[in-house]
Amino acid sequence: MTDLPTPTVGTRVVHRRYVPYSDAHYAGNLVDGAYSLKLFGDVATEMCIVTDGDEGLFASYSEVQFLAPVRAGDVLEISAELVRVGTRSRGLELAVTVVARGEPTAEAPGAARVLDEPITATTASGTVVVPPRPEA
Template sequence: MVSTSSPSGGAEVGQRVVHRRYVPYSHAHYAGNLVDGAYSLGLFGDVATEMCILTDGDEGLFASYSDVQFKQPVRAGDVLEIACEVTRVGRRSRTLDFTVHVVARGAATETEPGAARVLEEPLLATTATGVVVVP
């Protein structure tokens, strides 16, 4: 554990962690290569774990999610940007806001099976608020 004199570890409101991830076709479960919403929640767990390690020297544990919203589809072949921001710091808890943006999308055709494009404007796909606890 990180040694610190602060009762809230090293966590500060406004701290951010950002990951990027390609969505493999093996995760498509529905027509149109759609990926289930649980995929985004798993990615939120990854950025939350990194945040807890950076701020408190421990992986932490998820206590809850609230206000999960699926705003745009996530598809196999997408490149996602997953972000986590500290919005509240308690003695042993951290409230985090999460977003998933689609920054690139597969555009495969029969003649170009590997085609993809970077989106001019990222699409906000999923949002949530979560609470983690740390020792």
């Protein structure tokens, strides 16, 4: 591919995802922390496609913080921001934010609401690697 985009610090990619009840593993309909890491992999893949025209590979996390629970019935916003551009590596700041939450009751088993204040559930810093760019 010769017309590769130029990776630019500040580029953002955002996904939204509903957490199905089938993914809950713990009391209170909690999902495991690996769920957020999987979502980080998805948003990082799109970032590599946007910035480098390749799916890239996740190389490492330098920090992961689990700040609040993620539950089945949540609607999540998963974001990646490009914060560093190396020759073949890209530094990302990642976040999982709960923007809506299921609130089922016996009378309304499908009840849910958009949160007035989104909840930051998970943050991370990570590095992805991409193939070398072709010589111009």
